[in-house]
Amino acid sequence: MQQLRIAFVESNLSGTGYEAIETVRRLGHHVTFVTRDLDYYRRAGGGFDDSLIDQVITCDTENARTVASMVARCGGAQALLTVSEWHVVVAAEAAALLGLAGADPDAVRAARDKSRTREHCAAAGVPIPAYHRLTLPAASAVGFPPPWVVKPVDGVLSSGVKLCLTEGEARNHAQALFERCVRPNERGQRRTPVVLVEEYLDGPEFSVETLTYGGRTEIVAITRKLLSPPPLFLEAGHVVPANLPASTARSCADLVRRALAAIGYEFGAAHVEVRVTVDGPKLIEINCRPAGDRITRLAALATGVDLLAALIGMHLGQAPKLDPDRECAAAIVFLPSGEGVVQQIDGVTAARAMPGVQDVGLYIDPGAELVAAESNTDRIGHVIAVAPEPDMALARAQAAAGKVRATLRADPVSALA
Numbered sequence: 001m002q003q004l005r006i007a008f009v010e011s012n013l014s015g016t017g018y019e020a021i022e023t024v025r026r027l028g029h030h031v032t033f034v035t036r037d038l039d040y041y042r043r044a045g046g047g048f049d050d051s052l053i054d055q056v057i058t059c060d061t062e063n064a065r066t067v068a069s070m071v072a073r074c075g076g077a078q079a080l081l082t083v084s085e086w087h088v089v090v091a092a093e094a095a096a097l098l099g100l101a102g103a104d105p106d107a108v109r110a111a112r113d114k115s116r117t118r119e120h121c122a123a124a125g126v127p128i129p130a131y132h133r134l135t136l137p138a139a140s141a142v143g144f145p146p147p148w149v150v151k152p153v154d155g156v157l158s159s160g161v162k163l164c165l166t167e168g169e170a171r172n173h174a175q176a177l178f179e180r181c182v183r184p185n186e187r188g189q190r191r192t193p194v195v196l197v198e199e200y201l202d203g204p205e206f207s208v209e210t211l212t213y214g215g216r217t218e219i220v221a222i223t224r225k226l227l228s229p230p231p232l233f234l235e236a237g238h239v240v241p242a243n244l245p246a247s248t249a250r251s252c253a254d255l256v257r258r259a260l261a262a263i264g265y266e267f268g269a270a271h272v273e274v275r276v277t278v279d280g281p282k283l284i285e286i287n288c289r290p291a292g293d294r295i296t297r298l299a300a301l302a303t304g305v306d307l308l309a310a311l312i313g314m315h316l317g318q319a320p321k322l323d324p325d326r327e328c329a330a331a332i333v334f335l336p337s338g339e340g341v342v343q344q345i346d347g348v349t350a351a352r353a354m355p356g357v358q359d360v361g362l363y364i365d366p367g368a369e370l371v372a373a374e375s376n377t378d379r380i381g382h383v384i385a386v387a388p389e390p391d392m393a394l395a396r397a398q399a400a401a402g403k404v405r406a407t408l409r410a411d412p413v414s415a416l417a
Contacts, residue, residue, distance in 0.1 A: 004316060007032040007077040009091040010061055010084045010187075011041065011048075013377065014292035015361075016308070017083040018047045023308045030054045032077060034070065036061045036188075046363050062189060064093030072098065079315035081268075085156045086187045088112065088288045101315045103288055107264040111286040114153050114196050117263060124262035127255060127282040130199040137175045142197050146170065149233075152177050153194040157186075159375035163200060163230040170197060186377075201275040201282055206242050208256040208272045209291050209299060211310055211320045215266040218322050219253045220307050221299040223291070224390065225273070226333075228373075235376050237333040237397065240298040243390045244276075252281045259283050269311045271295070293376070294332055294384065301330035301358065301386050329393040330358070330386045333401040337378040340408030342368045345380075347403040354400040356385040356393065370408065380406050 006024045008031070011017030024031050032055040035041070041048040050056075059070045067090060071077050080100050082091035088108050095102030110116045115133045122128060130144045133153070142148065150173045151161040160177055164170035174195045181193040205227060209220045224242035228234040244252070256272045263286065271291035273284035290296050296307045304325035314320055344366055351360045362381040364370070371378065381404065385396035 003028055003030055004078040005030045005032060005075060006312060006315070007034055007057075007071050007080040009034045009067060009080065009082040009094065010036075010087045011082070012084045012292050013041075013044050013046055015047060015294040016290055016292045016296050018049065019294070019296060020083050020290070020308045020312070021052050022049075023306070024312060025052050027309065027312065029312075032057060032071065032074070034059065034061060034067055047361070061087060061090060064090045064097060067091075067094040068097035079312065081311070081315055083289050083292070085112075085287055085289060085292075086185070086189060092288075101267065101317065103268040104264055104266065107266070108288045110263040111265070111288045112154055113192065113194075114151075114285055115194060117259075117283075117286055118196075120262045120264075121259050121283055124258065126258045126262050127280060129201050129282055129284075132197040134174055134195040134197060135193070137171070137178045142170075144199055147200040149198045149200050150174055150177070151196055151198070152180075152191065153196050154192045157376040158233050158235060159186075161233045163233070201277050201284075203275045203277040205273060205275050205284065206244070206252060206281075207238075207291060207295070208252055208270075208274065209295060209307060210256060210260070210270045210272065211307065211314065211322070212260060212265060212267055212270065213314050213319055217257045217260055217270075218320060219256070220305055220322060221295075221303065222249055222252060223295055223298070226394075232374070234336075234373055234378075235293060235334070236336070237331060237394070238293060238295050238298060239329065239331040239390045239394050240295065240302045241329060241390060248276060248281070252276070255281045255283060259286060267314070269307065293334075294382070297384070298330040298332060301384075302326070302328055328386055328388055329390040330384065331390070331393040331397040332382050332384045333394070333397040334379045335381040335383070335401055335404055335406070337370045337373045337380055338406070338408050339372050340370060342366050342370060342380075343407045343409050345404065345406045347405050351383060351400040351403040354385070354396065354403065356387050356396040357383060357400045358386055359384040360400065360404070364406075 092105040092108045181191040222242045224239040226237035269290040271287040310320035383401040387393035
């Protein structure tokens with residue numbers, strides 16, 4: 001098989017990005033990693049293995065023309081993509097400049113700005129929550145009653161997303177978000193000084209994992225999302241497949257196809273979040289890249305479908321073949337952060353020996369200083385388990401996670417289960 005050159009623009013830190021690199025190597029291709037700072041990933045850990053990378057291009061990854069010119073100058077590529085939410089726009093723009101397969105940059109921009117997603121979907125009749133776009137902290141009347149979800153318009157990892165029960169609470173949180181805009185985000189990028197106030201949707205949350213090729217969207221999996229109690233919306237775990245009635249699953253799939261069409265997304269992977277209310281599913285957000293949090297691995301364990309391999313093939317001109325070869329379930333449970341310095345971590349060997357457990361991963365070592373969880377990056381590790389059906393897979397993952405205990409040095413000494 002001919003070895004082709006696949007370029008990645010940066011990565012996420014939740015495992016899927018590293019799995020994508022591993023997939024390219026498994027397929028026998030050459031990996032080019034375009035980054036502003038390779039040491040950023042070495043410091044972050046989490047499974048990053050730079051021995052899988054054949055070529056590193058260091059440049060300004062906020063500028064699509066710079067990315068495209070550097071890739072062309074350094075040997076070119078047959079495909080260029082990203083699994084990093086922070087870099088989906090620049091990757092789409094750079095691929096277009098190089099004449100490579102990729103999403104329409106305008107569609108990706110519409111997804112990255114949650115208020116633009118709302119505008120496009122409202123115009124197309126896609127069910128969405130009521131919303132109000134704030135460009136100043138001193139907001140005019142929202143137009144619909146609380147409770148409200150107040151969040152940054154371009155945020156990721158559930159950072160800054162908060163349920164507000166009163167007007168005063170919403171105003172204070174919006175003010176805090178605007179004040180945060182003077183500082184760069186997690187990747188050193190400028191934040192958009194816009195805040196979204198949305199109707200709170202009461203109901204369970206799911207994500208729909210898709211591949212769109214030639215304008216046709218295929219549903220790879222529907223994922224049940226486990227969330228922390230309000231007021232935050234931190235992701236505590238995921239289960240594939242979601243245990244939904246067939247009619248509800250069809251409604252979610254239909255909603256997602258309509259939403260992707262509304263923003264003009266005709267190529268690529270998408271991770272689309274929805275809530276199922278008493279009035280049916282409504283759109284939360286569209287992410288124009290594969291799911292993070294190892295959801296792609298859960299889908300592969302549960303169905304046998306390798307979404308990442310199919311996506312890479314799409315970028316090389318191959319229509320995806322999504323034929324499940326198994327019917328089971330997989331779940332991931334995250335070990336939440338606490339406050340203090342990690343003294344020791346116990347129970348990992350016991351957790352790995354539990355029924356159905358596929359993986360126990362730790363993100364920190366003794367000596368690490370932890371803070372209370374404020375975003376989806378504030379975790380100490382994960383457990384993945386499989387079973388014949390979803391509830392059993394989740395129960396197995398939760399049981400194994402309960403074996404892992406990080407002892408923290410605080411005042412007084414405390415432990416995190």
